[in-house]
Amino acid sequence: MSAHSAAPPAASAERAPSALAAGPLARIAEGTLAMAQAELRKLRHDHLDIVTRSVQPLLWLFVFGSAVGSAHLIKTGGVEYRAYIAPGVLAQAAMFIAIFFGLAVIWERDVGQLQRLLATPLSRSSIVLGKAAGACVRALVQALLLLIVLAIAGIDVRWSVPGVIGMLALLMLGTAAFACMSMLLAAAVRERERFMGIGQLIMMPLFFASSALYPLSSMEPWLKALAHVNPLTYEVEGLRQLLVGVGGGVVWLDFLVVGAFFVVMLAAATRAYPKAIL
Amino acid sequence: MSASPPADNVPFAPGDPIAAHSGPATASADPTAPDPAVLVDDLVVRFDRLTAVGGISFAVAPGEVFGLLGPNGAGKTTTIRVLTTLLAPTAGRALVAGHDVRSESLAVRASIGYIPQAISVDGALTAYENLDFYGRVTGVPRRERRERIAEVIETMELAHMLDRLARTLSGGMLRRLEIASALLNRPRVLFLDEPTVGLDPNARAMVWERLAALREQSGTTILVTTHLMEEAERNCERLGVIDRGRLIEQGEPSELIERHGVETLEDVFRRITGRPLGDADGDGEGPAERTDDEEGRLSDVRAQRRTARRLG
Numbered sequence: 001m002s003a004h005s006a007a008p009p010a011a012s013a014e015r016a017p018s019a020l021a022a023g024p025l026a027r028i029a030e031g032t033l034a035m036a037q038a039e040l041r042k043l044r045h046d047h048l049d050i051v052t053r054s055v056q057p058l059l060w061l062f063v064f065g066s067a068v069g070s071a072h073l074i075k076t077g078g079v080e081y082r083a084y085i086a087p088g089v090l091a092q093a094a095m096f097i098a099i100f101f102g103l104a105v106i107w108e109r110d111v112g113q114l115q116r117l118l119a120t121p122l123s124r125s126s127i128v129l130g131k132a133a134g135a136c137v138r139a140l141v142q143a144l145l146l147l148i149v150l151a152i153a154g155i156d157v158r159w160s161v162p163g164v165i166g167m168l169a170l171l172m173l174g175t176a177a178f179a180c181m182s183m184l185l186a187a188a189v190r191e192r193e194r195f196m197g198i199g200q201l202i203m204m205p206l207f208f209a210s211s212a213l214y215p216l217s218s219m220e221p222w223l224k225a226l227a228h229v230n231p232l233t234y235e236v237e238g239l240r241q242l243l244v245g246v247g248g249g250v251v252w253l254d255f256l257v258v259g260a261f262f263v264v265m266l267a268a269a270t271r272a273y274p275k276a277i278l
Numbered sequence: 279m280s281a282s283p284p285a286d287n288v289p290f291a292p293g294d295p296i297a298a299h300s301g302p303a304t305a306s307a308d309p310t311a312p313d314p315a316v317l318v319d320d321l322v323v324r325f326d327r328l329t330a331v332g333g334i335s336f337a338v339a340p341g342e343v344f345g346l347l348g349p350n351g352a353g354k355t356t357t358i359r360v361l362t363t364l365l366a367p368t369a370g371r372a373l374v375a376g377h378d379v380r381s382e383s384l385a386v387r388a389s390i391g392y393i394p395q396a397i398s399v400d401g402a403l404t405a406y407e408n409l410d411f412y413g414r415v416t417g418v419p420r421r422e423r424r425e426r427i428a429e430v431i432e433t434m435e436l437a438h439m440l441d442r443l444a445r446t447l448s449g450g451m452l453r454r455l456e457i458a459s460a461l462l463n464r465p466r467v468l469f470l471d472e473p474t475v476g477l478d479p480n481a482r483a484m485v486w487e488r489l490a491a492l493r494e495q496s497g498t499t500i501l502v503t504t505h506l507m508e509e510a511e512r513n514c515e516r517l518g519v520i521d522r523g524r525l526i527e528q529g530e531p532s533e534l535i536e537r538h539g540v541e542t543l544e545d546v547f548r549r550i551t552g553r554p555l556g557d558a559d560g561d562g563e564g565p566a567e568r569t570d571d572e573e574g575r576l577s578d579v580r581a582q583r584r585t586a587r588r589l590g
Contacts, residue, residue: 022417041403112398
């Protein structure tokens, strides 16, 4: 090596470390991209992971969707029931990845990776953003796979480039928000076994108290009230409007609510997660 | 403990009573002495009612290999966590590479390399991908990244394992990969927490050999914690012996042995504490009198076992 260059001679304390030469925003961007790329590389080494994770949404779509759709029990605004629930299934699958990302974070704490990251010049928000970006990468790959399945199966969705791009953008925003929520949960729970139970406890009520499987108009008043404060409802409504063309919501409002949820979760996770999990 | 003559380049002279007892640190007597790479001054860390570190002071000179030696739960990991900014001290002061860990934590983190006790590289990435990842998150400029990765690959002799997933590497290879990834940002101080836990004797020797070469070639300051007396004696230039959150002795290994008129560091520990190192946790003291961080001790043991399992 020039291993002489591996460390400079002891310099004065006044000299700023060269690792800080880039500005704070550039460091946040670099750290976030590095973590997202690491997730992509992990997926490349383990293709089966994303395939096995896709089984559950496919069951919802083709088993549950076909059975309920053929009974014509739910008003879907004139579209096939499988197409109607496709956005909800996509959102649920992405939320599943995001919420259980907290488990990976607890594992990283247990094996020392998190401590190592926290001792780098990355800012706390950059670490949380990077982790959320990692969840988004996985969710994006899974969503693309599911979209391909929808196309092959001939499910009647409205294919348009702006619609698909907007749908994927909203899905990523929601995934990032739920990933931050998951990190907040990981900070509070700290143990993998307990996290599993609480994760399930949170995820299924969020799913059923949303418009993922049935329209808001068919809900009991108490459930509808819950659905109106559930960010997943806004995510699903936006996805449905963009992908299927029904839902009656206002897409920009859906983006706004999911975006606000993301900002709040990011701020809370940045504050609570890195220190609390040590 | 008796004092010994101050070293030329160490503001806190080895064996200086202030370094091994509670109380404020003082400036170097030698104005020409370089600033210490690490300066710990009356550091206290408390978790609720438990005192994990009870007011320790020591200094590490630039380019020195300094070992914190003590049993599990003695406060070594807690000290290193403060120095790497993972944990805020309750009281006292600590400077790393001239930066205060409390008020200049970002500058500290940009100046150090840190290898925790547990294996911290990502097993799902290849060795090269791990190096690339740590190069990016430690702020290595893009235009220099490839060159620096090539340098550490050569230094740590990793060329033959770059395309292998980290989870398939042996324990010794993993540690070398970790050390390599911690050198990418050219740290002024490298912290290693129990770097040889779980390794076989050959791998241990290899790790220490690489660390010695690194120090020889680049002058990197190395602060290492260990509970293995033999390794500490053989590989560290100076030692701080820590027990129950207090620095009970420090100096060169041979100096400590000579000072206490015994044959080994194990005997030094026994002479000072009245019990052997292996019995350090079981002296029958009541909980109220214990100063150790009980939770930290348990997590230390868990971490060691987990690391040993992962290293096979």
